[in-house]
Amino acid sequence: MTSIALQRALKLTLTLAAMVAAWEALCRLLQIPAFLIPAPSEVVLRLYEKHDLYLIHTWITIYETTAGFLLAVAFGIVSAAIIVVIPRLRDVVMPLLLVAQLVPKVAVAPLLLIWFGYGLFPKIIVAFLVAFFPIVVNGASGLASVQPELLDLGSSLQASRWQTFWKFRVPSALPEIFSGMKIAVTLAIIGAIIGEFVGGNRGLGYLIIVANQELDTALAFAAIFLLSLVGIVLYALIEMFERILIPWHAPTEPLTTGGRAL
Amino acid sequence: MKARAAAIEVADLYKTYTTADSKIPALDGVSFRIDPGEFVSVLGPSGCGKTTVLRIVAGLTAKTSGVVEVDGVPVTGPQRKIGLVFQVPALMQWRTALQNVLLPAEILGLDRAGSRMRARELLNLVGLAEFSSRYPRELSGGMQQRVAIARALAHDPAILLLDEPFSALDMMTRNQLNIELLRIWSERRKSSLLITHSIPEAIFLSDRIVVLGPRPARILDVVPVPLPRPREPSVRLSLDFLRIVDRIGRLVGLEYV
DSSP, rough: OOOOHHHHHHHHHHHHHHHHHHHHHHHHTTOOOTTTTTOHHHHHHHHHHHHHHHHHHHHHHHHHEEEEEEEEHHHHHHHHHHHOOOOHHHHHHHHHHHHHHOOHHHHHHHHHHHHHHSSHHHHHHHHHHHHHHHHHHHHHHHHHHOOOOHHHHHHHTTTTTTHHIIIHHHHHHHHHHHHHHHHHHHHHHHHHHHHHHSOSSSSHHHHHHHHHTTTTHHHHHHHHHHHHHHHHHHHHHHHOOOOOOOOTTTTOOOOTTTTEEE | OSSOOOOOEEEEEEEEEEEOOOOEEEEEEEEEEEETEEEEEOOOOTSSHOOOOOOOOSSSSSOEEEEEETTEEOOOOOTTTTEEEESSSOTTTTSSSHHHHHHHHHHTTHHHHHHHHHHHHHHHHOOOOGGGGGGGGGGGGGHHHHHHHHHTTOOOOOOOEEEEETTTTHHHHHHHHHHHHHHHHHHOOOOOEEEESHHHHHHHOOHHHHHHHHOBBBBEEEOOOOSSOOOOOGGGHHHHHHHHHHHHHHHHOOOOO
């Protein structure tokens, strides 16, 4: 890590630490009841007490999110490719996708329960449904964003459709596909949680429902904390893949001028 | 009977763009000829349709009527015997300079080891031997355009088509690249068609200059450039050079004197 990145990380950590300290202090000073807002120490204690239980539920949610997300990536990129490569299909597929996107997925989740039962599968489907759209839209716009001169060069060399697709379109699209994936992964978590809210007996979403019913606010906070952690880790993983796969896109070294938005 | 086929033969070329509610004439009976190994420029004001000429010769745009032949063969579509350089470098950002130059060989399925050697030679020819593993964003605009020229030569095309390749560059870089292009052309002797709106650039590089008028483009005159080759950069200060500048200037409505 460079000294600038280190400095930035330090600043962030200090700010977070200050916020947690203020939260703890306020809870103690004002004697806020734990069922309203638990102090951070209580949340940590709760996390520690039943850590193996939380680990299982966290793992379930990670599994649902990742499976839904990966399905969305696979189907999303293939759909985007079809839309771009076969323009005649675009006029039919795009409006259909838009309509599908306008259907609120939360409203569909109970139906999935009827169709697919209480297992993990309906949760994966909800995660997939909400993550799918940004990948298609970003993928299609990325695949269409090739420099026109490159396409001219390709046709001048009589490149095949296949060559044009793999040599020009896919690499040009990668930056946009990755920004689509970053949006999609955060949505996929929300999808998995919605699925768990609606029905089931596993996952962090289920844990939050149980905590609410028992007025165990510390437990709910613990679950929310773990959820956020899952989100951050998955997001960071995608950013890491982005850096590895498209090193030409963003400078790998942080700008020395500083002041760049995180 | 001609002794050999022209590298490029354009006769009575018409092009009309048809939109939903109107017809826009772009080329109005353009004719010229480029012999093998010749360097010819098409010069005209912005938006007069000179790029359309190049695109039709390249087989990327369909003509409305007229004759367009490359190597004696009528142009019906894209042809691999042509190397293209655009106004923008149009390099693939995800590939190094060398990998960019290798693209045509990959698409044509040429032998790998041989094309790598040729690509290195070409980067050497355009003066970028030390930059072969750099990415485009690490190169200046002028260097990127040099890579584009090397790429255009990579599959050893018979003909080089250059579409205002230096118009996005600053004057100093442009001057430099004019000199470079002249040297590259002298070494490879590709039959070349340059589209430009710079009078000195056209004169410095060409054997003949096809001067087009404003849209729809008609040929105002074909001006020969009798300056001896090899040409030194200083030729641009000679009286003969300036006389041609003046002649073309009068044709296009610029008075220098």
